[in-house]
Amino acid sequence: MWKSVSQVLADQFGAYYSIKNKVKVHTGEMHEAWLIDDGIQPVFVKVNEKNYRSMFMAEADQLTLLSKAGCLKMPLVYGVGCSHSHSFLLLEALKFSPLTTLTAAELGIQLAKQHLLADTEHYGLDFNTWLGPVHQPNEWKNNWSKFFSEQRIGWQLQICKEKNIYFGDIDNIIQTSANILAKHNPKPSLLHGNLWVENCATTDNHAVTYDPACYWGDRECDIAFTELFQPFPAEFYQNYHRTFPLDENYPQRKKLYQLYYLLNFSHRFRGNYLQLTTKYIQQMLS
Template sequence: MWKSVSQVLADQFGAYYNIKDKEKIHSGEVHEAWLINDGIQPVFVKLDEKSYRSMFRAEADQLQLLARTNTIPVPQVYGVGCSQNHSFLLLEALPLEPITAETMGEFGVKLAQLHAQHGSEKFGLDFDTWLGPVYQPNEWKLNWATFFAEQRIGWQLQICKEKGIELGDIQSIIDMAAGKLVKHKPKPSLLHGNLWIENCGLVKGKVTTYDPACYWGDRECDLAFTELFEPFPQEFYDNYNRTYPLDKGYQQRKPLYQLYYLINFSHRFKGHYITLTQKLLNYLMSEEE
C-alpha cells in the first residue's frame, strides 16, 4: 500500500518519494490518519478500504474547488489513489498553531469573500458529497426552499428513521422547513458546508479549514453552523458582516439551518444530540401552529 502512496507522490513532486517515517496520528470517525515524511516533505494521509476512493475523490475535488476561489485557505491536495486493498487521500501536512481572535477576524473577511462569489444560478453541486461519513445529495434545484427542505432536512430525517430514531412525521417537518424559507430568495454561494471550530486551524498566521461538505447554497448555513456548538470569536462575525452584510431575517432562519447539523449529529453520535434536536424541532414546529 505504501508503495502506491509513494508512486502518487512521485508523480506529484517529480521525484521518487522514499518514505522514511510514518506515524499513525489517530483513527477518526471514519478513516485512519497518518503523517509520513521523506525527510523533506511531510504529507498527511487519509487511509481506508478501497471502497472509499469515491469519498476521497470528492473531498479532493472540493478542496481544489475552494482553493481556486483564492479566498479561504485550505490544504493542498497531492493526490488520490488506491492499492489492492486500500484507498487514500494525500494532503499537505499542516503545522497547526493556536487560533487567535485576530486571525479569526481575518478569516471572517475571507469567508465573506468566498460567499460573495456567485458563480451559479442554481443550488446544488455537480457531484454529491459527504457531511462527515454521511452521504449528502446535491441535485441541482432552482428553488432554495425546496433544495434545503428535501435534500438537507428530509434526507437526514430519513437516515434517522432507518437507524430507529423517530423525530416526527418526516413530510410535516419537510413542509415546515420549506414554509419557513419560501419567501427567502438568497443568491447561491459556494459553501464550505462543514464549518465549525473542529475543522479550522491556524497555519503560518492564517486560519485554514478542511473536511468540507461543499455545495452552492445559502451562505447563512455556514454562519449558522459556526454558532451552533462553540461560536467563533466576535471579531469573525464583525468582519464578515462588514465585508458582506447578512440579509434581514438571518436570526429567524438560523435555528432551521442549525437543525440540519443537529439531525446529522443525532444519527452519528446519538445521546444528547437527539435530545437537542428534538427540542429544537419542537420549537420550530410550534411556531407553525
C-alpha cells in the first residue's frame, strides 16, 4: 500500500515521495490513521479496505467544495488512491489543539459567511455523502420539509428499524416532522453537516474544521448540532448571530434538527442515546 501512497504523493508534489517515517495515530470509529513524512513534508493518511474508496472520494470532494467556498478552513486534499487491498485518503497534516475563545469567535464568522453564500434554490447535493459510517442521501428536492423529513429523519428511522431499534410509527414521525417544517422555506446554505466540537480545532491560531457531511439545506441544522452535546464557546454564537442573525423561530425547529443526529448516534452507539432520542420523539409527537 505504501508504494501506492508514495506514487499519489509524487503526482501531487511533482517529485518522488520517499516515506521515511510512519506513525500510527489515534483512530476514530472507522479508519486507521497514519502520520507519514519524507523528512520534509508531513502527510495525514486515512486507510481502510479497498471498498471504502468511494467514501474517501466523497470526503475529498466535500473538503474541496468547502475550501473553494473560501470561508471555513479545511485540511488540503492531496489525493485518494488504492492498492491491491486498501484505499486511502491523503490530507494536509495539521497540528490540532482545542478551540479557544478567539478561534471559536473566528469560526462563528466563517460559518455565517459560508451560510450566506447562495448558489442554488434547491436542497441536496450532486453526490451522496456519509454521516460517520452511515450513508447520507442527498437527492435534490425543491421542498425543504419533504427533503428533511424523508431523507434525514425517515432515512435514519429506517436504518434503526433494520437494526431492531423502534421509536414508534415511522410514517407518523415522518409526517410530524414534515408538519413542523411545512411553512419553513429557508434559503439553501452550504452546510458542513457534521459540525460539533469533535470536528473542530485550532491550528496555527486559526479555526479549522474537518470530517464534513455536506449538503445544501437549512443553516439552522449546523447550529443545532453545535448545541446538542457540548456547546461551542459563547463567542462562536455571538459572532455568528452578528454576521447572520438566526430566525426568531429557530428554537421551534432546533430539536427536530438535533433528532437527525440522535437517530444516527442511536443505531451506531445505542446506550444513553436511545433514551435521549425517545425523549425527543415523545416531545415532538405530544
